[in-house]
Amino acid sequence: MTNENSARRILLGRVVGAFGVRGEIKLESWTEPRSAIFKYQPWILRSPAGVETELTGARGRDTGKHLVATFPGVDDRNVVEAMRGTEVYVPRSALPPPKADEFYWVDLEGMEVVTTTGQVFGTVSHLFSTGANDVLVVRGDRERMIPWVRPDFVLSVDFDAARITVDWDPDF
Known part of the structure; x- marks a missing residue:
């Protein structure tokens, strides 16, 4: 952090x-x-x-x-x-440290989001819950909403590099 x-x-x-x-x-x-x-x-x-x-x-x-x-x-x-x-x-x-493999949404805000091929989508604006799953809202050249489903769509979170890697179609 x-x-x-x-x-x-x-x-x-x-x-x-x-x-x-x-x-x-x-x-x-x-x-x-x-x-x-x-x-x-x-x-x-x-x-x-x-x-x-x-x-x-x-x-x-x-x-x-x-x-x-x-x-x-x-x-x-x-x-x-x-x-x-x-x-x-x-x-x-004031909040306790998150458990292993858990995150506070606020800690993800501002992180860069890239695809597995290195395409930069932008940065995390915020997250919200739909009930079924949480959604990562990424703002860059346009706004993208990526389901926070690990490991299907969200592959890794690297706090040292301030980067989230996703498996997501750039055209979606």
């Missing part, structure tokens, strides 16, 4: 509204399981206006329908409603 990746921030969730009248917060989490978001602190909260603050001590519970959080010093529904849309980030370094 490069120093650039270790300094990056990872978006883990977002404030989606108030829960009750005592300042509890409905939180959307993209961690798995979703309640794992509370393991990665301190958080960097980024308001929709771009104002950033650091937060430590957030707690929460999974109600089944919602993830409900409490933030230190927040005990009013109106304060929570003003926070709607606030994003929750953590430094990439």
Whole structure:
């Protein structure tokens, strides 16, 4: 992993509204399981206006329908409603190292993607999940969407060279 990746921030969730009248917060989490978001602190909260603050001590519970959080010093529904849309980030370094042959998507972003014949497709813009498999979005001369299916389409990931080798038809 490069120093650039270790300094990056990872978006883990977002404030989606108030829960009750005592300042509890409905939180959307993209961690798995979703309640794992509370393991990665301190958080960097980024308001929709771009104002950033650091937060430590957030707690929460999974109600089944919602993830409900409490933030230190927040005990009013109106304060929570003003926070709607606030994003929750953590430094990439706060996440545990991935297991062997696993990757954090953010670590793949920006890597060069080449074919087995050496043709450069471009760089990884982002990844997304379809439910059936994840998809690598590569932007270069055009945008390509390559299923993250190893070893059928994604042959290798070389962090030292910042390169992903794929077996993919350039015309597809």
